[in-house]
Amino acid sequence: MAARSLLRSAWTSLTGFKLKTTCPNLQVHQRTSFPGLPALSFQSRGIRQVVEKKEDKISMIEGKILEVPTAPQPPNPTAKCPIYRWNLQHKYNYTDVLLLSQFIRSDGGMLPRRITGLCLQEHRKITICVKMAQREGLLPDHKPKLPEGHVPKRPKPQLNRYLTRWSIDTTKPIYKTGLKWCKRRMPVGDPILKNNVRYGVKPLYTKQ
Amino acid sequence: MSSFSRSAQQWATFARSWFLIDARMQPPGRIATMCAVRLQGKHKPIYHALSDIGDHVVVINTRHIAFSGNKWEQKVYSSHSGFPGGFKQVTAAQLHQKDPKAIVKLAVYGMLPRNLLRRTMMQRLHIFPDDELPDDIRANLTEELPQPREIPRKLSEYTQEEIDAFPRLWTPPEDFRMK
Numbered sequence: 001m002a003a004r005s006l007l008r009s010a011w012t013s014l015t016g017f018k019l020k021t022t023c024p025n026l027q028v029h030q031r032t033s034f035p036g037l038p039a040l041s042f043q044s045r046g047i048r049q050v051v052e053k054k055e056d057k058i059s060m061i062e063g064k065i066l067e068v069p070t071a072p073q074p075p076n077p078t079a080k081c082p083i084y085r086w087n088l089q090h091k092y093n094y095t096d097v098l099l100l101s102q103f104i105r106s107d108g109g110m111l112p113r114r115i116t117g118l119c120l121q122e123h124r125k126i127t128i129c130v131k132m133a134q135r136e137g138l139l140p141d142h143k144p145k146l147p148e149g150h151v152p153k154r155p156k157p158q159l160n161r162y163l164t165r166w167s168i169d170t171t172k173p174i175y176k177t178g179l180k181w182c183k184r185r186m187p188v189g190d191p192i193l194k195n196n197v198r199y200g201v202k203p204l205y206t207k208q
Numbered sequence: 209m210s211s212f213s214r215s216a217q218q219w220a221t222f223a224r225s226w227f228l229i230d231a232r233m234q235p236p237g238r239i240a241t242m243c244a245v246r247l248q249g250k251h252k253p254i255y256h257a258l259s260d261i262g263d264h265v266v267v268i269n270t271r272h273i274a275f276s277g278n279k280w281e282q283k284v285y286s287s288h289s290g291f292p293g294g295f296k297q298v299t300a301a302q303l304h305q306k307d308p309k310a311i312v313k314l315a316v317y318g319m320l321p322r323n324l325l326r327r328t329m330m331q332r333l334h335i336f337p338d339d340e341l342p343d344d345i346r347a348n349l350t351e352e353l354p355q356p357r358e359i360p361r362k363l364s365e366y367t368q369e370e371i372d373a374f375p376r377l378w379t380p381p382e383d384f385r386m387k
Contacts, residue, residue, distance in 0.1 A: 160274035
């Protein structure tokens with residue numbers, strides 16, 4: 001929620017600015033996924049759309065340049081990780097689905113770190129947030145495709161849950177909880193996200 | 209209110225109200241604390257333990273309750289029938305499948321004071337697993353209480369404008385496929 005409001009203000013302040021590319025060779029495309037190169041603007045050709053036109057005896061194949069609208073500049077462009085670039089270090093939660101959906105594939109899997117450019121800690125935090133969001137059902141369209149005609153043998157119980165750290169099949173029931181001073185608690189959430197913002201009132205119990 | 213007559217004021221203070229709580233996507237413990245406070249009458253300034261001043265509470269949609277963490281698999285409800293070999297331990301998921309009302313009922317029962325009034329207070333608690341209510345209870349309801357937990361929005365519930373307004377944090381390389 002905090003991330004959304006922060007970025008919406010950045011986006012609305014820059015919507016009036018549009019780069020008009022009349023000459024294709026002068027299209028400037030700032031590459032952010034290669035950390036080794038210096039942050040210079042160099043000429044490059046963008047993604048082209050292949051269009052075929054067939055007349056009587058002449059067939060024309062044209063590579064049309066797609067007009068990609070320029071994205072707004074992040075507040076901290078020199079950082080390597082996209083989250084540090086937009087200053088969202090401790091400002092996201094498992095409920096910020098708009099942020100998490102940018103780092104997942106269509107079947108729910110995480111994209112590799114070398115492609116997204118995330119640093120290791122943030123990649124792990126986002127992986128855990130994505131898993132918690134999937135277990136809650138906040139990403140209904142990012143599920144793995146089942147083979148056609150697949151009928152599950154036993155209907156799975158539809159139980160609502162949130163802030164689930166462990167996978168459903170791996171957790172075992174706590175038959176002996178123990179006495180008050182040595183009780184086996186049921187942890188909620190994940191300790192990696194302890195510095196991130198919480199959109200609730202009470203603190204979470206993360207110890208095992 | 210000072211504008212009421214004395215009999216109306218007396219009626220308004222000592223009347224027994226009927227509260228409605230929707231437990232959809234809510235943790236059962238927080239629902240149970242709200243129920244227990246109102247069943248004892250602790251939300252009233254005229255509270256006394258012996259006055260029998262509690263209100264009725266109706267909880268709906270208990271089938272769609274949401275536990276935080278892995279409590280569906282880890283939380284265990286134990287009972288003993290009194291006979292040898294009668295110790296039963298059931299996980300929250302199994303108990304919920306057997307009886308969707310039991311989790312909320314046990315939670316409220318454990319939060320009420322351990323005296324003889326507990327049973328009468330439990331009689332004033334009405335739990336329904338779904339939206340359907342009997343007409344006489346529906347006619348008695350006076351107030352609906354706000355839900356304790358804010359339900360987060362799914363990605364499908366966001367409008368396309370909101371999704372477009374959120375900027376792309378990283379640009380994919382041109383030779384990258386399969387997203």
